[in-house]
Amino acid sequence: MKHANVFLKIFVHLFLIIMSLLCLLPFVMILSVSLTSETGIQANGYSLIPSEFSLEAYQYIFRNPTEVISAYGTTTFVTVVGTLVSVLIMAMLAYPMSRSDFKLKNGLSFFVYFTMLFSGGLVPMYILVTKYLGLKDNILALFLPILISGWNTMLLRMFMASVPVSLIEAANLEGASEFRIFFTIVIPLSKVGIVTIALFQVLTFWNDWYQAMLYIDHGDMTTLQYMLYRVLNKVNLAKEYGGMMATQEKLPNENLRMALCVVAAGPMLVIFPFFQKYFSKGITVGGVKG
Amino acid sequence: MKKTLAILLVLVMALGVLAGCGGTKDNDGEKTLIWYARINKEPDSAEVFQKVSDMAKEKIGVAVDIIALEDYHGKMPVIQASGEDYDIVYTSSVINNIYNNVNDGNLLPLDDLLKESAPKLWELFGEEIWEGVRIGGKIYGVPNQQIFARGPGYMIPTQNIKALGLDLENTKYETLEDYESYFKAIKEKTGSYGYLPSTWGGDGPQLYGFEQVIGSEIPGVIRVTDDSLEVINQYETQEFIDHINLRTRWVKEGLISPMKVTIDDVTKYLTAEDQVMPWLIFQNTCAPGAEAIFKKNNNLDVTYATKSEGLVSSYSLVSTMAAINSDSRYPEEAIKFIELLNTDPEIYNLLVYGFEGKHYTKTGDKTIELSTENSYTQPAWAIGNTFNAYILPGQDLDVHEQTKAVNDAARRSPILGFAPDQEPIKVEVANCRAVVEEYADLTDGIMDTETAYPAFIEKLKAAGCDKIIAELNKQIQEWKASK
Numbered sequence: 001m002k003h004a005n006v007f008l009k010i011f012v013h014l015f016l017i018i019m020s021l022l023c024l025l026p027f028v029m030i031l032s033v034s035l036t037s038e039t040g041i042q043a044n045g046y047s048l049i050p051s052e053f054s055l056e057a058y059q060y061i062f063r064n065p066t067e068v069i070s071a072y073g074t075t076t077f078v079t080v081v082g083t084l085v086s087v088l089i090m091a092m093l094a095y096p097m098s099r100s101d102f103k104l105k106n107g108l109s110f111f112v113y114f115t116m117l118f119s120g121g122l123v124p125m126y127i128l129v130t131k132y133l134g135l136k137d138n139i140l141a142l143f144l145p146i147l148i149s150g151w152n153t154m155l156l157r158m159f160m161a162s163v164p165v166s167l168i169e170a171a172n173l174e175g176a177s178e179f180r181i182f183f184t185i186v187i188p189l190s191k192v193g194i195v196t197i198a199l200f201q202v203l204t205f206w207n208d209w210y211q212a213m214l215y216i217d218h219g220d221m222t223t224l225q226y227m228l229y230r231v232l233n234k235v236n237l238a239k240e241y242g243g244m245m246a247t248q249e250k251l252p253n254e255n256l257r258m259a260l261c262v263v264a265a266g267p268m269l270v271i272f273p274f275f276q277k278y279f280s281k282g283i284t285v286g287g288v289k290g
Numbered sequence: 291m292k293k294t295l296a297i298l299l300v301l302v303m304a305l306g307v308l309a310g311c312g313g314t315k316d317n318d319g320e321k322t323l324i325w326y327a328r329i330n331k332e333p334d335s336a337e338v339f340q341k342v343s344d345m346a347k348e349k350i351g352v353a354v355d356i357i358a359l360e361d362y363h364g365k366m367p368v369i370q371a372s373g374e375d376y377d378i379v380y381t382s383s384v385i386n387n388i389y390n391n392v393n394d395g396n397l398l399p400l401d402d403l404l405k406e407s408a409p410k411l412w413e414l415f416g417e418e419i420w421e422g423v424r425i426g427g428k429i430y431g432v433p434n435q436q437i438f439a440r441g442p443g444y445m446i447p448t449q450n451i452k453a454l455g456l457d458l459e460n461t462k463y464e465t466l467e468d469y470e471s472y473f474k475a476i477k478e479k480t481g482s483y484g485y486l487p488s489t490w491g492g493d494g495p496q497l498y499g500f501e502q503v504i505g506s507e508i509p510g511v512i513r514v515t516d517d518s519l520e521v522i523n524q525y526e527t528q529e530f531i532d533h534i535n536l537r538t539r540w541v542k543e544g545l546i547s548p549m550k551v552t553i554d555d556v557t558k559y560l561t562a563e564d565q566v567m568p569w570l571i572f573q574n575t576c577a578p579g580a581e582a583i584f585k586k587n588n589n590l591d592v593t594y595a596t597k598s599e600g601l602v603s604s605y606s607l608v609s610t611m612a613a614i615n616s617d618s619r620y621p622e623e624a625i626k627f628i629e630l631l632n633t634d635p636e637i638y639n640l641l642v643y644g645f646e647g648k649h650y651t652k653t654g655d656k657t658i659e660l661s662t663e664n665s666y667t668q669p670a671w672a673i674g675n676t677f678n679a680y681i682l683p684g685q686d687l688d689v690h691e692q693t694k695a696v697n698d699a700a701r702r703s704p705i706l707g708f709a710p711d712q713e714p715i716k717v718e719v720a721n722c723r724a725v726v727e728e729y730a731d732l733t734d735g736i737m738d739t740e741t742a743y744p745a746f747i748e749k750l751k752a753a754g755c756d757k758i759i760a761e762l763n764k765q766i767q768e769w770k771a772s773k
Contacts, residue, residue: 063665064333123371130374213364217357219336230331230360 027269034058034258041254057259067220067227068263074139075206075224082143082205087198090153091160091190095182097153098160099168109157116150129215141215142223143205152197159193160186199275206268228260321352321620323627326366328380328672329641331358334664338644345637349630352623362386370396377618378628380672381431382610383505389712391613392425398614399428403625411629414675418702422607425709431611432628435675437577437693438607439600439700442493444469445576445584447567448591454479454566456595463595465497467536469570473545476568485556485569486546490533490733492574497598498529501703502605503762504710507726508719509755510762512705514601519704519770521762523755525726526747530733534743537735548736557588570595578692582684600700604707610671631674638678642670650680657681708769715761718754725749 025048032050033041040052062068096102097109119125125145135141163186171181187194209225216222222230323346332338339356346354359365362385369376381388381397391397404412411432412420423433444463451458454475462468466489476484488494492506500511509523524530540546556569573580576597584592612631614624630637643650643658644666650658658680660667670676677690686692712719729746731737 067333122368126368127372130372213361214368217359218355222331 030258030261034255034262036255038255054255057255058263060256061259061263067222068224070220071222071224071227074142074221078139078142078208078223079202079205082147083198083201086143086147086149086201087194090148090156090197091187091194092182093148094153094156095160095186097157098163100165109154112150112153116154126214136215137218137221138215139221142208142211142221145211145215146204146208149197149200149204152200156190156193156197159190163189195275199272202271202275203268224264228264231257231260320347321623323352323354323378323620323624324376325354325356325378325627326359326362326369326376326380327356327378328360328362328385329356329358329668330360332644332666332668334644334649334666338640338666341645342637342641345640346627346630349634349637350623350626352620352627354627370394373617375617375619376615377620377624379613379615380611381608381613383605383608388431388608388611388613389425389709392430393713396616397430398616398618398621399430400432400614400625401429403614403621404429404432407622408625408629410633411625414632418706419607422602422604422706423611424707431608431613432632433607434610434612434671434673435632435677436610436671437575437600438602438697439577440493440496440575440603440606441577441598441600441696441700442496442572442574443576443594443598444489444596445571445573445592446472446595447569448593449563450476450566451593453564458593458595465596466533468596470540470545472570473540476566477545479566480568482568483544483547485551486537486540487551487553487556487569487571488730488734489537489572490530491730492572494572495524496601497596498527498533500524500527500529501601501603501705503705503708503766504712504719504758505605505723508722508758509726509750510758512766514701514704517704519766521759521766523750523759525750525755531743534732534735534739537733538739539735541735546735550731550734550736557590578696579685579689582682582686582689585684600696601703602697602700602706603703604705604709612674628674632678633675635678638674639680641673642668642679652680653683657683657687659683705766705769708766710762710765715754715758718758721753722750722755722758725753 028048029046032048033046034057035053035055036047036050037052037054037056040050040054044051093108093112097105097112099105102108120128129141129145130136133141133144135144167185167189168181171185176184207225209223209229212221212223212226213229216226329335335358339354339358342356343354346352362380366379366386379397380386381391383389388397414435415433419433419438420429423429423431444466446456450456454472456472456475461471463472473484473486489497493502495502495506495511496514499514501514502508503510503512503521509525510521511524512519512521537546541548553571556571561567573594576594581592581594584590612628614621614628618624631641632638643660644664646652646658648661649664649666650660653659660682670679677694679690681687681689725746728749729737729742732739732742732746
């Protein structure tokens with residue numbers, strides 16, 4: 001009996017160690033490749049420990065530090081403001097949907113649910129944002145079009161539905177306004193859910209390059225991800241043209257791509273652990289409720 | 291909590307209202323052209339673009355809003371579909387495909403505009419070139435003057451000539467087969483196989499006397515020497531079979547690498563100067579000065595051991611062009627600006643190389659050296675007339691004259707001016723492209739030819755290659771009859 005337990009434990013541990021290595025190694029690899037010199041990569045391929053240590057890729061990125069810093073600034077602004085606004089609006093949208101005494105509850109839910117299945121498409125969206133909202137070259141265009149996620153709103157509604165109705169009724173009897181109930185009772189009680197979708201939104205905003213690609217034509221308002229995307233795009237373009245053109249642009253190198261990846265994803269790796277405890281709780285609570 | 295959030299919300303909205311006022315179009319009743327250019331966003335590009343706009347204002351009376359669009363694939367279709375204002379657009383046989391654009395009615399026919407408003411631009415190209423770029427009888431784009439004669443060739447590291455004791459003058463290096471002795475010499479010297487990246491893609495088939503009709507990898511070529519202009523499937527020709535058999539044999543005999551390699555892979559294997567670099571690469575265009583550009587990009591001396599006779603085809607003429615939006619508000623000014631890009635060296639070099647003294651220094655009348663501190667690089671071929679470009683270190687002083695001479699002397703494709711209508715065979719073309727990609731290893735000789743070749747042909751047939759050939763034959767005969 002005891003032996004079986006030990007074996008089981010060893011097996012579980014081994015399994016988990018392998019799983020975590022599988023998750024961890026690619027990151028180590030990316031970091032290592034970004035710190036290897038280009039000639040080292042060509043000679044020895046990718047390796048977990050830099051074969052020829054070099055900072056050339058990072059020097060290349062930061063040779064024009066203003067662009068990187070401004071890209072960090074834009075991305076940070078979009079992530080912070082975008083997340084705050086989107087969580088606030090989604091919470092305000094999800095709360096009435098969670099109240100069983102709200103008459104239009106089903107209609108509103110359907111309205112949100114509908115957007116999860118169908119969307120207007122890219123071109124109408126583009127026309128709406130540029131022509132009717134006039135947001136071209138505007139920082140709002142970087143997060144407004146992706147502010148509300150139907151899925152996250154539904155998720156939040158489930159958390160809010162778990163707030164006891166009697167609590168809300170009691171507050172009501174005490175004379176609290178709807179706003180007061182919302183901000184002082186419902187929001188604190190669905191903290192786990194709110195932090196969970198906040199993390200989703202942080203990732204969405206941090207990783208988004210598409211809005212910048214579509215809506216920013218002039219100026220330096222580049223998001224970090226779009227900078228990275230542009231470097232990759234340059235490589236693809238050059239490949240597509242191949243030797244067709246007499247003049248070729250020089251391709252960015254392997255280590256540069258990995259370094260850009262580190263620069264873009266690094267801050268998220270630091271932020272993630274702070275959310276983590278809520279995150280796992282959020283997922284399980286949601287599961288039980290569903 | 292509630293207050294902070296409310297204030298934040300108000301702030302964000304206020305910001306939006308403020309920033310919303312920053313429109314750039316047509317200030318003070320002044321005309322502004324909008325140019326979605328296939329060029330790069332560089333650290334100083336805003337200043338350069340402003341200067342270009344000022345110069346255009348001075349010369350032709352319009353400001354130009356240059357938008358450096360690096361992601362043409364992703365964004366241009368959206369801009370076109372949404373009916374947004376723009377005037378000048380980059381189009382080509384690859385990016386923002388000109389044939390699709392013409393089908394969709396996105397581009398303005400330029401015939402009359404060119405003759406009336408841009409005579410200098412009209413003069414720049416001979417009648418023959420303008421004939422070559424016509425689609426359905428009309429001109430839709432202005433080609434960027436560059437090397438039009440596509441003449442592929444094989445390139446070797448210069449140091450190999452000495453290290454292997456090659457005699458380029460007296461040895462015949464015309465076909466790939468002639469290089470058997472080259473790879474044998476490499477094997478003798480290094481004890482290992484050499485590297486030979488793909489030699490069939492791009493304009494490769496041209497080395498076997500074929501001219502592509504509908505894109506390099508899609509079935510459908512004509513023999514350059516065949517006056518009847520019969521379209522055939524290049525993958526079913528003896529030439530293709532011989533090609534894969536040759537490569538397969540070399541792989542078996544250990545002369546070339548049994549693994550797939552790319553040009554990027556092999557050119558980075560640097561060795562000492564007196565050592566052998568074990569590779570040979572295929573290049574699509576051996577234009578004059580191409581060795582210098584290769585050296586600039588890879589820091590390596592190379593020599594063309596084989597140069598094929600150039601071929602001017604419609605496909606090479608439309609490979610990079612400037613066109614005007616069919617809904618452009620100022621077509622006349624737009625064509626004048628395109629004329630400037632092609633005839634005014636000052637404005638062109640400003641766009642291509644940036645500011646003198648900051649991004650480059652002049653070393654002669656037309657020669658420059660690029661700054662190592664301030665980087666500003668643009669693809670010269672996507673902007674305008676490359677014959678007006680300053681000359682880089684390593685390029686011959688008369689590189690542009692040489693290129694022009696090559697263009698003039700090159701053989702004309704027998705189907706120059708024929709533009710295939712892909713609409714009826716769209717599906718088959720896409721299917722065949724997928725099959726050809728799947729069997730890329732076969733053309734590189736690293737698949738079992740015995741079994742893979744029949745399977746490849748069978749799949750091509752299933753994908754509808756015969757329908758493509760039949761349709762192209764029909765179109766070409768109609769075109770020939772109408773000439």
